[in-house]
Amino acid sequence: MNVFTALESNVRSYCRGWPAVFDKARGSRIADENGKSYLDFFAGAGTLNYGHNNPILKEELLAYLGGDGVTHGLDMATTAKRAFLETINEKLLAPRGLAYKVMFPGPTGSNAVEAALKLARKVTGRQTIVSFTNSFHGMSLGSLAVTGNGAKRAGAGVPLTNSMPMPFDRYLDENEPDFQWFEQMVLDEGSGLDHPAGVIVETVQGEGGVNVARKEWLQGLANVCRENDIPLIVDDIQMGCGRTGAFFSFEDAGITPDIVTVSKSISGYGLPLALTLFRPEYDVWEPGEHNGTFRGNNPAFVTATAALNTYWSDDVLEKQTRSHGERVETALKHICVEHDARTRGRGLVQGLEFAEPDRAGQVARTAFRKGLLIETAGPQDQVVKLLPPLTTTAEELDEGLDILRSAVEETEEA
Known part of the structure; x- marks a missing residue:
């Protein structure tokens, strides 16, 4: 590990918790250079929903590269992009009655969020974006301005403006009407809140600690936005692509956002790709007004198309994800009965929160030693977060x- 310590910036993070040099990966397993295998319940922070080196997607990718397919194309028309656009419309958008335009803003989730914020402001002519406590939307300045985590915000080095945080669902307690507070702020001309240009929300806050918004809360939020001409942006970067069961995490709530950000697992193979989806009437961009060198990742289009055709032509994966989510939730509840913890989540994003914040980190480190990759989340890193590939x-x-249970038991004894 010496070369990483000597040459790589101190900003590196995940490698500190997992001090190994990884070499091979397939499915739900990853191995280090010494051949030790680990179960991966991290999945690239939700980027590998179909597992490492998925053989179906890899075959399509290798065939494309072997045939000298276009690799870099900016936003030029290519056969790979055409196939992806046709497939996402056929498999996802049209069956759900979503007439979204598709924008390729750049290769990262933060790029997609920046485009969404700019578009909401351009459409409305307003500036303030409402976000929520414990939210996470990216590390560039615009997305940081709507992120709740204080440590991440501090890295900006400049004031983060034109945003207003509001309480997420059940942020205060079960009895406080925190959603009604936002509604009153919008309606009251004396509240000090400028009429928002948009509202950005995660249906499940992953980095924030696996905080799950209730369907009723999301429906109420959508209603307030609709009644007050405020574009609703759902950040589905980590919770989309089937993580909660349905492809889009907002489907179960029966709402239709005005703008949706998608990234991470949309390429299916871990290749950089991001989308900003929005209502056709919001397509007020001038040509080139929001661009980027790597917004046309053609190899990612190829694997994304293969993933949609393979896993979203029917509801088999969705049903399996819901079933496996219940399996994980049941196991975590059994752990909670014996230890001072509580669980929450949807589908295959599940969290185990400990009363003592340091405990989660201890559990994650012990699990790594025993052969399991899991990360922590929440404002105090007090939650063990599980994001196994959907194909696990x-x-x-x-x-x-079983490894997780053993790690919890061992840390309690210590």
Whole structure:
């Protein structure tokens, strides 16, 4: 590890918790250069929903590269982009009655958020974006301005403006009407809140600690936005692509956002790709008004198309994700009965929160030593977060959950 310490910036983070040099990966497993295998319940922070080196996607990618397919194309028309646009419309948008335009803003989730914020402001002519406590939307300045985490915000080095935080669902307690507070702020001309240019929300706050918004809360938020001409942006970068069951995490709530950001697992293979989806009437961009060198990642179009055709032509993966999510939730509840913890989540994003914040980090480090990759989340890193690939088998889930249980027990004894 010496070369990384000597040459790489102190900003590196994940490698500190997992001090190994990784070399090979397939499915739900990753191995270090010494051959030790780990179950991966991190999945690239939700980027590898279909597992490492998915063989179906890899075959399509290798065939494309072997045939000298266009690799870099900016936003030029290519056969790979055409196939992706046709497929996303056929498999996802049209069946759900979503007439979204598709924008390729750049290769990262933060690029997609920046485009969404700019578009909401351009459409409305207003400036303030409402976000929520414990939110996370990216590390560039615009997305940081609507992110709640204080440590990440501090890295900006400049004031983060033109945003207003509001309480997320159940931020205060079960009895406080925190959603009604936002509604009153919008309606009251004396509240000090300028009429918002948009509202950005995660249906499940992953980095914020696996905080799940209730369907009723999301529906109420959508209603306030609609009644007050405020564009609703759903950040589906980590919770989309089937993580909660349905492809889009907002589907279960029965709402239709005005703008949706998608990234991470949309390429299916871990290749950089991001989308900003929005209502056709919002397509007020001038040509080139928001551009970028790497907004046309053609190899990612190829694997994304293969992923949509393979996993979203029917509801098999969705049903399996819901079933496996229940399996994980049941196991975590059993852990909670014996230890001072509580669980929450949807589908295959599940969290185990400890009363003692340091405990989560101890559990993650112990799990790594035992052969399981899991990360922590929440404002105090007090939550162990599980994000296994959606293609993880029931046997692999049980294996990983057994390791987790053992790690929890060992840290309690210590």
